[in-house]
Amino acid sequence: MKSLSTDDEVTNAGTKAGSSASEVAAEAGSRPRNKVRLLRQLLRWVIPALVVVAILAIWQLLVAVLHLKPYFIPSPTDIALTLKDNFRYIADNCMPTLGQAGLGFAIGNGAAILMSVWFVHVASARRVFYPLAIILQSIPLIALTPIAIVTLGNGLTTKIVMVGLISFFPTLVNLMRGLSAVDVNMLQLFQSVHASRWKVLRKLRWPNALPYLFAGFRITASAALLGAIIVEWLGSDTGLGYLIINSTYQFNTPFLWASIFVSSVLVLIAFGFVVLIEHLVVPWNQTADVGR
Amino acid sequence: MPRVFHRSDLPAGIGDVLSLADPGSLLEMRDVGLTYPGRPPLRALEGISLSMRQGQFVSLIGPSGCGKSTLLRIIAGILEPTAGEVVVEGASPLEAQREHRFGFVFQDAVLLPWLSVQENVELLTELVGIAPRERRQRATDLLRLVGLTGCGNFRPDQLSGGMRQRVSIARALALEPAILLMDEPFSAVDEFQRELLNNELLRVWAERQSSVLFVTHHIEEAVFLSDRVMVMSPAPGRFLEQVEVDLPRPRTDDMRVSPEFLRLRRYLREVLIH
Numbered sequence: 001m002k003s004l005s006t007d008d009e010v011t012n013a014g015t016k017a018g019s020s021a022s023e024v025a026a027e028a029g030s031r032p033r034n035k036v037r038l039l040r041q042l043l044r045w046v047i048p049a050l051v052v053v054a055i056l057a058i059w060q061l062l063v064a065v066l067h068l069k070p071y072f073i074p075s076p077t078d079i080a081l082t083l084k085d086n087f088r089y090i091a092d093n094c095m096p097t098l099g100q101a102g103l104g105f106a107i108g109n110g111a112a113i114l115m116s117v118w119f120v121h122v123a124s125a126r127r128v129f130y131p132l133a134i135i136l137q138s139i140p141l142i143a144l145t146p147i148a149i150v151t152l153g154n155g156l157t158t159k160i161v162m163v164g165l166i167s168f169f170p171t172l173v174n175l176m177r178g179l180s181a182v183d184v185n186m187l188q189l190f191q192s193v194h195a196s197r198w199k200v201l202r203k204l205r206w207p208n209a210l211p212y213l214f215a216g217f218r219i220t221a222s223a224a225l226l227g228a229i230i231v232e233w234l235g236s237d238t239g240l241g242y243l244i245i246n247s248t249y250q251f252n253t254p255f256l257w258a259s260i261f262v263s264s265v266l267v268l269i270a271f272g273f274v275v276l277i278e279h280l281v282v283p284w285n286q287t288a289d290v291g292r
Numbered sequence: 293m294p295r296v297f298h299r300s301d302l303p304a305g306i307g308d309v310l311s312l313a314d315p316g317s318l319l320e321m322r323d324v325g326l327t328y329p330g331r332p333p334l335r336a337l338e339g340i341s342l343s344m345r346q347g348q349f350v351s352l353i354g355p356s357g358c359g360k361s362t363l364l365r366i367i368a369g370i371l372e373p374t375a376g377e378v379v380v381e382g383a384s385p386l387e388a389q390r391e392h393r394f395g396f397v398f399q400d401a402v403l404l405p406w407l408s409v410q411e412n413v414e415l416l417t418e419l420v421g422i423a424p425r426e427r428r429q430r431a432t433d434l435l436r437l438v439g440l441t442g443c444g445n446f447r448p449d450q451l452s453g454g455m456r457q458r459v460s461i462a463r464a465l466a467l468e469p470a471i472l473l474m475d476e477p478f479s480a481v482d483e484f485q486r487e488l489l490n491n492e493l494l495r496v497w498a499e500r501q502s503s504v505l506f507v508t509h510h511i512e513e514a515v516f517l518s519d520r521v522m523v524m525s526p527a528p529g530r531f532l533e534q535v536e537v538d539l540p541r542p543r544t545d546d547m548r549v550s551p552e553f554l555r556l557r558r559y560l561r562e563v564l565i566h
Contacts (some may be wrong), residue, residue: 185402192368192396193467194389195419203419207406284405284447 074254079261082254090243090262097239098266100156101228104163105220111164112171112216120179120205121197130176137169142227145234154235159228166227171216178212179205211285214278221270229263240266317381318471318503319344319367324376325528326362335528336362340376342522342531344505346470349497351506351514353560354524360507363529364473367505368394381470388470392420395464395502397474401456403448403463410435410444413462420467427466434462437496454485461493465500472497472504478513487545490516494543511564515556516543523563533563 056076062068063075070078083090115133119126145162152158182205190200232241240263247255321342328334337359344350352360365371367378369385380388388394403412410431417427435444438458448456457477464472478486490513497504508514514521515537523533537556539547547553 183402185398185400186404188365188368188370189396189398189402189416190419191370192389192394193392193416193419199419203415204404207404210406282406284449 071251071253074257078254079257083258083261086255086258090240090259093239093243094262094266096236097225097228097232097241100159100163100231100239101224101270104160104228105167105224107160108164108167108224109171109217109220112168112175113213116172116175116179117201119176121201133169133172137173141166142230145231149235159231159236162231163224163227167220167224170219170223171213174212174216174219175209178209181212182208210282211278214274214282217274217278218271221274222267225263225267225270316345317343317379318346318348319505320377320379321367322377324363324366324373324378326359326366326371327374337366337373338528338530340529340531344471344503346503347501348520349494349504349506349518351508351518351521352524353508353511353514353521353564354529355526355564356509358524358526359529360509360524361475364396364475364505364507367471368396368473392416392467393470395467395469395472397457397460397464397472397477399476399479401448401453401460403456403459405448407448408444409440409446409448409451409459412448412459413444413466416463417466430466431462434465435459437465437499438462439492454481454489457481457489458492461496465496465502470503472502474504474506476507476509479508479510486510486513491543491545493517498542511557511560512548515539515553515560516548521556521560523560535560535563 060075060077063073068075074082115129119130141162144165145158148158148162152161179201186204186208187200190204195203229239229241229244232239233245236242240259243259244256244263247253247259319342321340324337324340325335326337328336340363342350352363354360362371366373367380367385369389378385380393383391383393403409404415407415410428413431413434414427417430422430432444435441438461440455440458440462443451443455443459448459451459457480461477478489481489493504494517496502504517506514506517518537521535521537522531523535524530525532535556539550539552
């Protein structure tokens with residue numbers, strides 16, 4: 001009997017005390033509500049999809065009616081055909097871009113994680129370097145690319161350094177907040193049993209900071225890819241950035257659009273991947289996601 | 293069999309010295325004060341003297357901001373007093389903290405949201421390095437003790453406020469502390485839950501033979517639970533009055549309307565409101 005009333009309290013969390021009657025009512029009510037939720041979920045996907053289809057249709061129609069030249073604005077079918085015919089070539093050129101973005105992402109975020117742990121524990125380091133990091137962050141990093149090319153040469157190093165820098169600051173700032181924004185009472189709870197700073201970091205600060213860390217990952221996943229593409233504009237003979245610049249010079253506008261389309265698909269995949277990992281790693285913090 | 297001294301048996305002054313060696317003594321505070329430096333300096337606590345014996349249930353009651361919570365944190369070695377002396381089982385608060393002699397229960401349950409209920413109860417035992425099997429056993433026993441058998445796999449946000457507070461009491465008991473320091477633990481639950489949890493707490497206290505220092509601003513709760521109620525003044529916090537509660541144990545709900553209970557309640561009310 002005891003455990004039954006306790007279970008009931010769980011399902012009706014927040015209510016004073018449950019009776020078995022209210023439990024039955026909740027059970028019966030949940031079925032149709034589930035159906036409504038499913039329908040709502042479906043509509044949430046269907047409506048945006050319809051909007052996209054409508055935009056593509058209008059686009060196609062306008063190009064045909066206004067007799068726009070493909071090198072000016074290609075129709076969606078032109079772009080799709082170009083993509084289909086050159087799929088292999090474009091896919092091959094995704095690889096170096098993805099590689100640089102991935103490597104830069106890992107290095108930039110790794111450095112950001114180490115540095116924020118350092119900053120949180122060593123006040124003097126934080127006082128000296130954190131304002132500096134904030135100032136550096138305000139510099140448009142892409143504008144530094146020519147400087148990086150002059151000093152580091154036009155090779156892989158430059159690209160990875162740039163992508164690393166782009167990935168560094170958002171994660172640093174977010175993680176610093178996450179590691180510091182620990183509930184005072186939780187900290188005192190750890191203190192009340194004389195827990196070491198290492199234990200506080202591992203058992204309290206770090207898990208507490210994970211949602212913030214993933215907020216940083218969400219930003220830097222797309223920023224790293226875009227950064228890698230833009231760095232390729234300034235000197236490269238492979239990669240998506242090279243395809244974009246090259247097709248622009250050659251007035252191959254359908255190819256330009258196809259490359260840009262592939263770039264945005266990659267960014268979306270990267271972002272989705274981060275969100276997926278976040279769901280697995282931080283299951284207790286789903287409030288930031290739409291629709292929950 | 294050690295001889296038990298009663299402070300009242302001895303001339304003033306000598307009792308203070310002897311109480312340090314008194315084997316039944318749990319907590320001794322002498323003239324403790326806390327002043328935050330500043331212009332003007334902020335006096336939070338002044339001239340606090342308190343002695344508590346093992347197995348006692350003592351409440352601190354007073355208006356908000358009188359330093360009750362601060363006092364608990366001084367005892368737990370989280371804050372350092374600027375005057376006076378605190379002795380916990382013959383040791384300083386920091387030493388006692390190192391020996392895990394404190395169980396702390398906060399106003400909110402303060403459960404870690406990324407851990408299950410079971411893991412939350414095990415948290416402190418894990419932090420101090422108790423073996424996995426032992427700490428699992430303790431947590432399971434404690435969850436049974438607070439009436440949450442079978443709730444170990446829930447996440448904290450799946451529980452009601454009252455249940456979360458039970459989990460935090462179980463967690464505080466996991467290290468078998470010498471003293472349970474409770475900081476307005478039931479102020480966030482409704483009146484009905486409060487009375488329920490009061491009864492539960494007394495049952496747990498009796499079963500575990502623990503000692504409790506209980507901060508509250510709820511007069512009835514203080515009378516119902518305690519052997520002794522310490523009344524504090526508004527800031528800077530001082531003890532205005534010390535009221536012994538002579539109601540028999542175990543306390544039952546019908547005592548809440550007994551003449552003695554009502555008399556104490558009225559008296560405390562007068563002292564607090566002036």
